[in-house]
Amino acid sequence: MGVVRKFRLLWAECRRTIILYLLIVLLPAGVLLHYYFQRSEDIFERQVTESILNSIRQVKINLDYRLSKVDEISDALILNTDLYDPLAGDPLAGTHYSQVQEEAKLGNLVRSLQGNDIRKIKLYVNPDKMYAREHVNFFSLDEAKEEPWYGQVMRSNGGVYWIPTRTVSYLGSPGSVRIVSSARIIRDPGNYARIVGILELDVPEANLSAILAQAEYQESNRTMYVVDGDGFIISQTQEDLIGTRLLQPDMFNTVRDQASGIRRMTIGDEAYYMIFDTLDENGWKVVSLLPVRLINRTNADFNVGFSIVLSLSLMLLVILGAFLVFANVNRSMIARLRHITEQLKERGAVVIEEGLPRRRGVVIQLEKSVTHMLSTLQQLLEDNYRTKEKEKEAQMRVLQAQINPHFLYNALDTINWMALTKGAKDISRMLQMLAQYFRLSLSKGKDIVTLEEEMNLAKAYLEIQKQRFHSFEYEMVYPDSLAGRLLPKLIVQPIIENAILHGIQNEDGHQGCIRLEVFEQGGGFVIRVADNGTGMSEDKVRELFASFSSLPTSTSSYGLYNVWERLRLYSGGAGCLNVTSMPGEGTTVSLTFPDGPPPPHRVQ
Known part of the structure; x- marks a missing residue:
């Protein structure tokens, strides 16, 4: 009971000072904590986005490597005399048997290069070739002209043009598959202006999305894409998004000509980080469109726990420190206040009860006595002021007279x-x-x-x-x-x-x-x-x-x-x-x- 009574007395005498002390300490602590959270968010966002940019760069390296292998095979075929000599020959000059041999030779050549990286190699050849409508590896050039990518391949003038993702069905194979394709024209070495065929190499889109999946920031939130130069999605782990626009054209145009970077933007009512790099092989971009809330959610989970522990620790330390300080100085302070109160009473500063709190205690008594003393002092100052003013007026009149x-x-x-x-x-x-x-x-x-x-x-x-x-x-x-x-x-x-x-x-x-x-x-x-x-x-x-x-x-x-x-x-x-x-x-x-x-x- 003695401890409780002492605690109550201490609280009664010092509660205002303790509350003020807590405010003085806790308010700056709260401001510092808020500043820490803001800085931690900025630092965490920067670290996460830079980490994702490094991941995208690694994805870009892997994709460039895969696509470069396809380009190497395409180059090897274009430079192979076993390919362009038969295609450049006159289909009406030989016998039917010679064309059968030609088909078998070309078929063995292209099928030997097909595998996991290249699902199918297609040759679009002269329509007069007997095997031009074989529709496994050989197709007519007239059929190529009906494809939407034909104009781009012709404008590439022998260079490789990468055809965006599309769904195809292969003859003799069940179901359909998503592919991206490398296409280029084949010219007659004896007459360079003459086009004798088009070479198309089909690459499974799954090969690209598998590389993206390995670099995702969170497995439950797929945010990484491969997009073409117009912002259409070429590859993503969610197949229903392929072929759609990643961003509106005006937003995508702000980064179209940038090779690599990190850009913050607002889509709808939500903030995103667009982190991107550009493939060397075809100019497509590897993009991560990451909502800021996903970054902050991870940071918030840490901050909540940290702030709770920090706040509780700080409050306990402050309260403990406050009571230790006031308990230590309380005895000597009370003694000094008693002495001051007695001195005020002896000098005539009578305590005025009216209008003041009717509570007991040395501090309250001192407050009442000082209030009366200040009131008396104020009255004396006013009287002295009026006397001085009258004296000045009289002095001015004398000087003037x-x-x-x-x-x-x-x-x-x-x-x-x-x-x-x-x-x-x-x-x-x-x-x-x-x-x-x-x-x-x-x-x-x-x-x-x-x-x-x-x-x-x-x-x-x-x-x-x-x-x-x-x-x-x-x-x-x-x-x-x-x-x-x-x-x-x-x-x-x-x-x-x-x-x-x-x-x-x-x-x-x-x-x-x-x-x-x-x-x-x-x-x-x-x-x-x-x-x-x-x-x-x-x-x-x-x-x-x-x-x-x-x-x-x-x-x-x-x-x-x-x-x-x-x-x-x-x-x-x-x-x-x-x-x-x-x-x-x-x-x-x-x-x-x-x-x-x-x-x-x-x-x-």
Whole structure:
């Protein structure tokens, strides 16, 4: 009972981990097993088809040997003067007795060559020969003309033509027999254009099918054939298939001109391997049309047994290994979990029962405590986030507010100077521009404005400064497509102020030009302020950026720091401020605003 109880406790505590472990191990094992089966099928199919191709090549060698023996006998007869001299003689020149002797001589010659390889030798001779209708070994040439193979034999022009399988009955022999035949014409040696006969050698088809039967892949499934050049079956162990097409012409034509090979094809709804080689003697093909299922059935029988043994062994090893591992680490793990649970309780992470499983156990208690701790932590993070955002908003407002008093002082100083030195019209114009500027800068209390509003504000500022200094020209360019983009208010003014005071006013002659342009970049946009003033060295630029690590004390860099800090806060650190300068050539300041809208809390 103690073992069973320990097993139950172990299962209760670790069942999820064990199930996960089994899945992690068994799933890859299943995938590997599937991959093994697929690869084994491919390898087995390749091995079987190559083995059958070797068998077909051996069949081809045996058939070529048998047929070559027939061709050798045919050649021997054609070259034998005892054959063609009597056939070439005039049948009307001699006596009847001389023709009887001629028949006996020719009959003895051809019958001596008949046997197992050659069932019958036939001579088609001049119809005027007395023995032309003997119909055992001698036949009339007129009868040959009525045979379907006559045209092919004549077109062979003395070469051997192999006649496909047909069924014949021999005079004096019971029943019928299937034969293939070698036929060729016999010419008169004295007059080569004159045909004096046709020689036909009949070979039993059974001789061919016996060779095929010895090389079959499975005795119960006869898949080997001999076919002619048009795909008709010449020989097969199933006699009812002889004379029929092995394949449709369009399928057979794909291999007609190939000497040897292995080709996979689909006939009907079933996959087959066509494995073939070509006979040297007559161009017929030895073909094995093997269903793929026959190969896979043999492989499947092995795979089923192998997979069962492998799967059971793997499962036993995995289960045994899992329990050994978890049993080994269970005691120390439980102790550590108890310690963690107690620490959580001591630190105030009270267990919340609501919504959690009402089960006992150290792991369950730890799960409940950690859930409560995470909930509390999430609440604290949210509170901290809101506090930080409010702090950033306040900081942005303070930084922005620091701009206005400084500019107001300069503007009022200019108005005072103009009142003392010029007439009331100029003062009136200056006051109008100043009023416009303050109206735009207030922006109904908004901290975030559109690009169009910021550009109008910059233009008003440039007009006021131009009236003050009369020492620069300016140019503003921005596309209408960007007019609605949002950005912090008064972020461009400090850059323009630096360009006037530290760029153009420091130049000899106090003359210059300021160009303000905005363009789209990577879904975001860039504001660029360029002047042709005195410029700065690379060391000065590096020193300027180094001062941003703390609040600058110099009034010359405070405005740029203000811009950088507001851009960083507004874009969450994604924005970029870049300064390029060259002594005597001017300074360019670029503000890069990234793609996407600003955080929702920044728009008021």
